[in-house]
Amino acid sequence: MKIRTLRFPDYLLVALCASVAACFDMGKASTGILLIGLVSSAVLPPMTTRILRLKLRAERIRNGALDEPFPVDSNDELGALAASLNDMTDALKQSRNEALAELNNLNDIFRSQDSDQLQKSPPLPEELSKHIPGLLYQYRLGPDGGYCMSYASERITDFFGVTPEEARSDAAVVLRSLHPKDRETLVASIKESAKSRTSWQHEFRVEQPNKDLLWLHAESRLQQLEDGSLLWHGIAREITEHKLLESELHKAQADLETRIAERNAKLSAANTQLDLRNQKVRQEIMERIQLEQKLKESHDLQVLLAAELNMSEERERRRIAITLHDSVVQDLALGKLRLDMTLKEGKAAYDVLESLVTLIENAIEQIRGICYDLSPPLLYDLGLTEAVESLGERLARQYGFGFTLQGKLEAAPLPDHVRIVLYQAAKELLINVVKHARARRVIVQIQQKLGMVQLSIIDDGIGFPPSAGKGFGLSHIEQRIGFLSGTMRIISAPGRKTVVTVVVPMAEGKKQTAGRKG
Numbered sequence: 001m002k003i004r005t006l007r008f009p010d011y012l013l014v015a016l017c018a019s020v021a022a023c024f025d026m027g028k029a030s031t032g033i034l035l036i037g038l039v040s041s042a043v044l045p046p047m048t049t050r051i052l053r054l055k056l057r058a059e060r061i062r063n064g065a066l067d068e069p070f071p072v073d074s075n076d077e078l079g080a081l082a083a084s085l086n087d088m089t090d091a092l093k094q095s096r097n098e099a100l101a102e103l104n105n106l107n108d109i110f111r112s113q114d115s116d117q118l119q120k121s122p123p124l125p126e127e128l129s130k131h132i133p134g135l136l137y138q139y140r141l142g143p144d145g146g147y148c149m150s151y152a153s154e155r156i157t158d159f160f161g162v163t164p165e166e167a168r169s170d171a172a173v174v175l176r177s178l179h180p181k182d183r184e185t186l187v188a189s190i191k192e193s194a195k196s197r198t199s200w201q202h203e204f205r206v207e208q209p210n211k212d213l214l215w216l217h218a219e220s221r222l223q224q225l226e227d228g229s230l231l232w233h234g235i236a237r238e239i240t241e242h243k244l245l246e247s248e249l250h251k252a253q254a255d256l257e258t259r260i261a262e263r264n265a266k267l268s269a270a271n272t273q274l275d276l277r278n279q280k281v282r283q284e285i286m287e288r289i290q291l292e293q294k295l296k297e298s299h300d301l302q303v304l305l306a307a308e309l310n311m312s313e314e315r316e317r318r319r320i321a322i323t324l325h326d327s328v329v330q331d332l333a334l335g336k337l338r339l340d341m342t343l344k345e346g347k348a349a350y351d352v353l354e355s356l357v358t359l360i361e362n363a364i365e366q367i368r369g370i371c372y373d374l375s376p377p378l379l380y381d382l383g384l385t386e387a388v389e390s391l392g393e394r395l396a397r398q399y400g401f402g403f404t405l406q407g408k409l410e411a412a413p414l415p416d417h418v419r420i421v422l423y424q425a426a427k428e429l430l431i432n433v434v435k436h437a438r439a440r441r442v443i444v445q446i447q448q449k450l451g452m453v454q455l456s457i458i459d460d461g462i463g464f465p466p467s468a469g470k471g472f473g474l475s476h477i478e479q480r481i482g483f484l485s486g487t488m489r490i491i492s493a494p495g496r497k498t499v500v501t502v503v504v505p506m507a508e509g510k511k512q513t514a515g516r517k518g
Contacts, residue, residue: 143228179205215243437461
């Protein structure tokens with residue numbers, strides 16, 4: 001199969017050549033060669049392609065690229081032209097290398113001359129150094145570790161007491177003038193600057209015979225020479241006055257800090273005392289507030305107790321009135337009626353008189369019961385244990401349940417108010433058992449433990465849930481027990497026994513007579 005050769009206009013060919021040249025100029029030689037191959041194989045005849053390649057190579061030689069030879073792929077005129085171009089390129093490369101070698105030789109000569117000139121002559125005019133307020137110097141450290149002062153201005157005499165010539169001949173005289181405490185730190189700082197290749201600065205003291213101590217501040221820039229030496233170009237200025245002012249400032253600051261510390265200590269002590277006083281005042285205020293609150297609660301409780309006491313007295317008066325009306329008064333009224341009837345009939349039957357005697361006896365017994373309820377004589381004559389036992393037995397006979405009293409108080413008498421409160425508590429609790437418990441057996445325990453009197457009432461009745469509220473009687477008894485600094489605890493549940501325990505302190509019975517018992 002024959003490949004048909006396409007014919008492109010001249011302007012398109014010129015554009016393709018420019019694209020290939022641009023690829024070579026941008027360092028993309030492989031892209032340019034590939035583009036040449038594609039163009040030459042697709043659209044150009046072989047001769048045109050070879051001419052194009054030679055043209056592009058000539059452009060690269062003109063731009064300085066001498067390392068790529070021309071391709072010589074034939075013995076015709078184009079091949080001879082390519083060989084001539086290669087010879088010319090080799091001659092240009094040789095000439096370029098010779099010129100570069102000569103230039104390097106000249107640079108070495110110039111650098112050697114500059115180094116010798118630097119060592120032989122001062123870098124700055126002496127006239128200029130005289131007008132500079134400080135010491136100009138050059139310090140040189142050789143590769144072998146040796147050091148010297150390459151240059152020192154006239155001010156070195158004022159600072160170190162040596163001439164510039166003495167410093168250049170022996171730099172150790174300068175170091176010997178330093179304060180002993182500053183010498184090691186200065187040498188160490190120079191070594192650190194040499195190691196890190198950074199600028200150097202330092203403050204140090206200088207001692208001279210028969211002269212005051214001088215403070216100097218020196219700073220310099222580092223230069224590395226061709227032979228490996230290090231050269232510091234610097235200036236040293238006197239800062240003695242500045243240091244004196246700085247010392248005075250430090251002393252003033254230290255004195256100020258001392259005064260501030262003393263003032264702060266005094267303020268801290270005063271604040272501590274103030275805090276203690278404030279704490280004491282706050283505590284007194286809190287105690288007063290608590291006391292006022294307790295007084296208010298006590299007053300409110302007293303008002304409540306007074307109201308409840310009035311109500312209790314009123315209920316007791318009403319109970320006595322109802323009892324007298326329904327029992328004693330009715331019996332006496334019935335007796336009077338029978339006597340009136342007997343008088344109208346004009347005779348006194350024996351059975352009528354006998355019934356009157358019975359009515360009078362019942363009235364007397366009821367009046368005695370009322371008197372006993374109002375103030376039981378046994379409580380004052382025999383003591384708390386006997387009074388509670390008599391009350392329990394009377395209620396047991398009247399309402400039909402078993403009663404047992406366990407325990408007994410010691411011989412030490414109880415105060416009247418403690419005895420009365422405990423008896424009233426026992427009475428209220430036993431009446432509650434009669435009204436609500438449906439108990440078959442009731443046990444009352446009276447014990448004395450560690451200066452406390454404990455009264456417990458246990459019944460085997462139907463019980464009640466803990467959430468059940470307290471009636472007026474129990475609330476009244478609990479408040480009166482609270483006034484004695486005592487407690488009342490109730491343990492009960494539905495279908496289980498009920499245990500009520502009252503505990504009050506047993507006060508000294510100084511107000512009681514010696515013959516009375518608790």
